[in-house]
Amino acid sequence: MPVIKNLVLDLGNVVVDVDYPRFCLKAGIDVDAFEAFYNTPFFRDFETGKKSREDYFPALEKYTGFPAARRKEFERQIHTAFPLRLRTWGLIHFLKQHIPVYLLSNTNVVDFENIDAYVGLRKAFHNVYLSYEQQRSKPDPDTYHHAARVLGVRPEETLFCDDRQDNIEGVRQAGWHGFQVENEDDFLIFLTNTLKLNHGGLTW
Template sequence: MSARHLVLDLGGVLFRFDHARRLDRLAAELALPRERVDALLWKSGFSADCDTGRYADAAQVRARIRELTGFAGGDERLDAAWCSAFRPDPRVYEILQPHRGSRPFALFTNNGPLEEEALPRRYPAAFEGFGQLLFSHRLGRRKPDPAAFGAALRRLGAEPGEVLFLDDSAANVDAARRLGWTAFRFRGPDDLARALRS
């Protein structure tokens, strides 16, 4: 079977991802030390809970962040700080442009409802052509759990051999390959260009 579905990771592939930048931005916005932000929102397991579906929507995520941190500002300020780790990669966008419409595009990402709501609103051009946004909070599992890949395939309506998948995580790529996906490790835009020529 040909790889007729192109499936990309979000942070680290379609978008550049800088968690340290997000911690700094949140620390400034929340008026808390960086280490305290990390402890409250990541080391506590809160972010992982968001990714696996504990919170039904972005409003619940925002409410919990406010409970944990005491933040009293508006949603837009909170969304901007929370999503500040993600920046579209212009080179990836350029490489994808000639291929849009040639096959189904999907994202498959370990992220929660706040990212799903805010990122397409903030960067609509980056999501152009992506018919499926497979966020882990909707699948109930995170990569590299095989159950997450199985749930993604069911959403795509695809067989493993029909998927071309790129992720910056070696563990995620290895898991995909074990399940029969055609998978490549993404270290930069040239890897995407090569995979699309394969």
């Protein structure tokens, strides 16, 4: 059986829920307009660092009507779109005492920095690999090859957990182990019952 010496987690729908309707209600933004904005090529460029924070707020105003002049209000509230999965959060802090635990996420500077300011994401993990900093995104297998070098992990000793099947397929093509997170309950069962914590790592 493989020995897992490194655990790598996605952010959205793994460590935090993604609840844009909750945020939009607080911010007074039409949720359909915001989700349409999220699905634009601009947003993909923003997540890979091709567009800056300064580019983001005029584009947000264009697509949703939220005034760019109120950007500070937006940034103060955006963390409410990403409530922590508290049981997973607690387990991360337990597991990191035994094996390295990393974060690998397609995200952007506005979302990540404001979640980080609220809950301390960076310090919760041994290291983070973020699409907007690395200018690479999942599910491209090259992203995982690059992430292995940046994080200093061996793919065959590394398990990546993500909610999207295409990201799991990409990571397996790169030689990693992968587990698709469909809900928090099943994920916690997998980490606590299916995987066994032994000296030097996790085993099936």
